[in-house]
Amino acid sequence: MKNFVYNALPCRVVFGAGMLAQLGEEVERLGLSNVLVLSTPGQCAMAERVSAQLGGLSAGVYDQAKMHVPRETAEAAVAHAGNENADGCIAVGGGSTIGLAKAIALETGVPIVAVPTTYAGSEMTPIWGLTTDGVKKTGRDMKVMPRTVIYDPELSLSLPSELSVVSGMNAVAHCVEALYAQEANPVISMMAEEGIRAMAQGLPRIVKNPEDSEARSDVLYGAWLAGTVLGSVGMALHHKLCHTLGGSFNLPHAQVHTVILPYATAYNSDAAPEAMEAIKRALDAKDAAGGLFDLNKSLGAPVSLEAIGMQESDLEQAAEIASSNPYFNPRKVTREGIVDLLRCAYEGRRPES
Numbered sequence: 001m002k003n004f005v006y007n008a009l010p011c012r013v014v015f016g017a018g019m020l021a022q023l024g025e026e027v028e029r030l031g032l033s034n035v036l037v038l039s040t041p042g043q044c045a046m047a048e049r050v051s052a053q054l055g056g057l058s059a060g061v062y063d064q065a066k067m068h069v070p071r072e073t074a075e076a077a078v079a080h081a082g083n084e085n086a087d088g089c090i091a092v093g094g095g096s097t098i099g100l101a102k103a104i105a106l107e108t109g110v111p112i113v114a115v116p117t118t119y120a121g122s123e124m125t126p127i128w129g130l131t132t133d134g135v136k137k138t139g140r141d142m143k144v145m146p147r148t149v150i151y152d153p154e155l156s157l158s159l160p161s162e163l164s165v166v167s168g169m170n171a172v173a174h175c176v177e178a179l180y181a182q183e184a185n186p187v188i189s190m191m192a193e194e195g196i197r198a199m200a201q202g203l204p205r206i207v208k209n210p211e212d213s214e215a216r217s218d219v220l221y222g223a224w225l226a227g228t229v230l231g232s233v234g235m236a237l238h239h240k241l242c243h244t245l246g247g248s249f250n251l252p253h254a255q256v257h258t259v260i261l262p263y264a265t266a267y268n269s270d271a272a273p274e275a276m277e278a279i280k281r282a283l284d285a286k287d288a289a290g291g292l293f294d295l296n297k298s299l300g301a302p303v304s305l306e307a308i309g310m311q312e313s314d315l316e317q318a319a320e321i322a323s324s325n326p327y328f329n330p331r332k333v334t335r336e337g338i339v340d341l342l343r344c345a346y347e348g349r350r351p352e353s
């Protein structure tokens, strides 16, 4: 057993079908009495239902959440929360909505209750992000760590199958990188392996029947584990590459994670043998990178950068950006290595560890 340091993050988790009914009690438990309900425009109806359920505890709905939290969106939301004298935020949605709640909390210190409806994992992390002039800056601050998270699988029934798959693979990516993280520890590794297993077993059932509530529950359990490991240990090459491709080339967040994961795993395979063994066990596959690629294919997910809108002529520049600043990765990150990785990913060739 290697030496390790484990920092457990404080967060109350309420999990189960129908648990949204407990939201009012959870709000009162935190001593809050006037909470602003946040959503994207697309999930406004869901947010209105939540606000109605809260009755006098609600300060109304603010439905302007946008992907990657543009600074202007954050500033308008902070001003709105101030005008309404909100003493807390309820984020009903995916990473974009939870990201907006975090921007408000970062500025004002009000507590967050998160009600995630995707599998992205932001609800379990103290990581915030803010985009100014197209450049996304991220940081860690315990002020933005949600105090309570309600995981109700009934809310994800409406997440279309294709989005469920890529969001689920985004969660798998957190688990894969947690297994070879610099701060990896036995508890987090156990959660990461179990997270991959829950996703690999649950996602095919969602593709078969998006209304399978047992499968929704199993996958949301995987998402909880994935969010927990993301909040607890640092990420590496895969997340750096996805950040670059999403931020500088405007590719869709969860789809990029889905496509890149098998290739980043292959890149790191020789340098992280224990992690590869855990991935193989979780997938019940002979090869970690190949197994992730096969899982993507079987789920009907995109498997090439070309399929999600990347231009071949941008590959060199992407490799340049992703290898320009040093960061931890189990295998040394070289420009040539990343060009090869991106070329394989562009073409959608099956990688092998």
Ligand code: NAD
Pocket: 040, 041, 042, 043, 066, 067, 068, 069, 093, 094, 095, 096, 097, 099, 117, 118, 119, 120, 121, 122, 123, 125, 126, 127, 128, 129, 155, 156, 157, 158, 159, 160, 163, 167, 230, 253, 254
């Ligand atoms: P998202 O929140 O942008 O949601 C995608 C779309 O799906 C939105 O239009 C949303 O309204 C819709 N949607 C969500 N749930 C739905 C449901 N149940 N039914 C129908 N439609 C639904 O996407 P995401 O992938 O959850 O989040 C991505 C963002 O989160 C990115 O900006 C990413 O950087 C950030 N993120 C942050 C962290 C962190 O720790 N800070 C972690 C993961 C992701």
